[in-house]
Amino acid sequence: xxxxxxxxxxxxxxxxxxxxxxxxxxxxxxxxxxxxxxxxxxxxxxxxxxxxxxxxxxxxxxxxxxxxxxxxxxxxxxxxxxxxxxxxxxxxxxxxxxxxxxxxxxxxxxxxxxxxxxxxxxxxxxxxxxxxxxxxxxxxxxxxxxxxxxxxxxxxxxxxxxxxxxxxxxxxxxxxxxxxxxxxxxxxxxxxxxxxxxxxxxxxxxxxxxxxxxxxxxxxxxxxxxxxxxxxxxxxxxxxxxxxxxxxxxxxxxxxxxxxxxxxxxxxxxxxxxxxxxxxxxxxxxxxxxxxxxxxxxxxxxxxxxxxxxxxxxxxxxxxxxxxxxxxxxxxxxxxxxxxxxxxxxxxxxxxxxxxxxxxxxxxxxxxxxxxxxxxxxxxxxxxxxxxxxxxxxxxxxxxxxxxxxxxxxxxxxxxxxxxxxxx
Numbered sequence: 049x050x051x052x053x054x055x056x057x058x059x060x061x062x063x064x065x066x067x068x069x070x071x072x073x074x075x076x077x078x079x080x081x082x083x084x085x086x087x088x089x090x091x092x093x094x095x096x097x098x099x100x101x102x103x104x105x106x107x108x109x110x111x112x113x114x115x116x117x118x119x120x121x122x123x124x125x126x127x128x129x130x131x132x133x134x135x136x137x138x139x140x141x142x143x144x145x146x147x148x149x150x151x152x153x154x155x156x157x158x159x160x161x162x163x164x165x166x167x168x169x170x171x172x173x174x175x176x177x178x179x180x181x182x183x184x185x186x187x188x189x190x191x192x193x194x195x196x197x198x199x200x201x202x203x204x205x206x207x208x209x210x211x212x213x214x215x216x217x218x219x220x221x222x223x224x225x226x227x228x229x230x231x232x233x234x235x236x237x238x239x240x241x242x243x244x245x246x247x248x249x250x251x252x253x254x255x256x257x258x259x260x261x262x263x264x265x266x267x268x269x270x271x272x273x274x275x276x277x278x279x280x281x282x283x284x285x286x287x288x289x290x291x292x293x294x295x296x297x298x299x300x301x302x303x304x305x306x307x308x309x310x311x312x313x314x315x316x317x318x319x320x321x322x323x324x325x326x327x328x329x330x331x332x333x334x335x336x337x338x339x340x341x342x343x344x345x346x347x348x349x350x351x352x353x354x355x356x357x358x359x360x361x362x363x364x365x366x367x368x369x370x371x372x373x374x375x376x377x378x379x380x381x382x383x384x385x386x387x388x389x390x391x392x393x394x395x396x397x398x399x400x401x402x403x404x405x406x407x408x409x410x411x412x413x414x415x416x417x418x419x420x421x422x423x424x425x426x427x428x429x430x431x432x433x434x435x436x437x438x439x440x441x442x443x444x445x446x447x448x449x450x451x452x453x454x455x456x457x458x459x460x461x462x463x464x465x466x467x468x469x470x471x472x
Contacts, residue, residue: 211251310395
């Protein structure tokens with residue numbers, strides 16, 4: 049047989065690769081102790097490296113340490129990579145499932161005379177175990193939406209899926225072209241064995257780098273999410289909302305409505321009950337807003353006690369109904385504090401996308417309608433009519449003379465008027 053690859057050299061290269069990745073993941077875990085997956089992957093590569101050392105020491109016959117324990121550690125390393133993926137995805141660890149394969153290998157190879165004496169039977173069993181855990185790893189990637197957000201996760205799935213399939217292919221190959229002597233001693237082996245040994249080195253290298261890339265992508269996504277999210281309420285912030293609203297208006301300029309919402313007398317709430325209670329009111333309202341709008345809606349805390357919601361598919365009637373459901377939900381909510389029970393209300397202004405060409409225009413119109421709701425007595429919903437004039441839509445009825453005055457206001461005049469004070 050012609051040896052195009054030197055098996056012991058490839059195994060040594062695989063060992064060095066595993067040690068390097070074990071060290072890197074270990075150092076990464078020391079910097080981020082809460083990331084259990086980093087510890088599990090460090091242990092996985094380290095255990096795999098120890099297994100490689102034992103396998104390279106095997107002789108011509110069966111030996112418990114080198115054959116049973118060495119291969120069991122190699123299988124356990126793969127199982128721990130699977131556990132690491134579950135930890136990465138915040139899934140419960142299935143430790144029993146991870147230990148079944150290695151323990152099965154030890155029990156069968158130690159107790160069965162036939163398996164101990166037959167290299168072919170050991171390769172068949174080992175190949176099945178490697179395929180099973182590789183399939184679990186690939187399945188974990190495709191099962192979770194969290195992984196699908198990370199481009200590198202597809203590399204991980206591909207690397208381990210092909211690794212498992214190639215190990216499964218060893219079963220018919222060894223039956224057709226059996227191995228010759230001790231594979232760790234450099235004895236000439238069939239070409240398929242040489243190529244699959246090289247695949248093991250490539251798999252170790254590609255898998256390790258793919259895991260690092262996946263961790264980096266997740267970190268980048270976390271920073272991006274943090275930069276686009278209001279830290280107190282957990283809803284998107286102003287910058288994120290304006291970018292999404294601009295995209296919506298560019299792609300569907302004739303659809304949807306914008307709600308601009310302002311919690312009434314918020315400064316009074318802060319002064320009377322304290323800022324901690326004020327924060328709680330904001331969190332409660334963000335929850336009400338999130339539940340009231342459709343799934344395709346965009347919501348945000350625009351700053352202070354002001355919120356906004358873009359309803360991409362809503363017509364006038366839908367927008368008013370949703371806005372009033374938000375208003376009534378907050379009005380009905382009671383918040384217990386050390387200074388008594390607190391109830392809050394909200395004023396809402398509505399503008400419609402088909403009347404405005406850009407983000408600034410629709411926000412100005414919604415803000416003008418909100419200004420009208422505030423001036424009319426608060427706890428109400430006002431929307432622009434077809435001529436662009438704010439008019440009462442739902443909620444507390446404004447006095448007739450106030451309403452008549454407000455109906456004469458245009459969005460331009462409203463936005464040019466003196467701004468309401470913060471917390472009004």
